[in-house]
Amino acid sequence: MKKNKELIITTLIGRDAECNGDFAAKGSARVDGCINGNVTVTGTLIVGVTGNINGDITAQSTIIGGEVIGNVTSSERTELTQTARLIGDITTELIVIDEKAIFQGGCNMNQESTGKRPKPAARAVRAGRKTAKEAIAEALKEVEEASREGAVEEPEDMQASRQSDTGVM
Helix, strand or coil, X not given: CCCCCCCCEEEEECCCCEEEXXXXXXXXXXXXXXXXXXXXXXXXXXXXXXXXXXXXXXXXXXXXXXXXXXXXXXXXXXXXXXXXXXXXXXXXXXXXXXXXXEEECCEECCCCCCCCCXXXXXXXXXXXXXXXHHHHHHHHHHHHHHXXXXXXXXXXXXXXXXHHHHCCC
């Protein structure tokens, strides 16, 4: 949903209203009452703080401030405000979850695989890796070879530390 776009609510379910069965609306809708059934809205669905939906939601965008027990599918955006309680899965392009919102379920962000680079084969990745044991063995071997050649010198601060420990200066 674009910030500059004004939202026009075409359908309103009031605080004391109760709908038993599936509900569908063209345009945007706000639910402050209770719906026991699936909800399909072509625009934005707003579930107010007192709103309660027991069923799946399908909408372009969804803003939840009340309670939803069911799955949410939004083609553009899903937002859970701080008073939201959602028990169900979310499928959406963009998600916003405020602090203190309650969300129990899974989330699928509709990411397309086009434009991504392919994953390398697992065997090729393992072939390029060393185990920790191999890396340590290789490092020790290099240190031993360097010390045999006399190329490894102890840093000055280590020499000073060792000398002060033994009392030799």
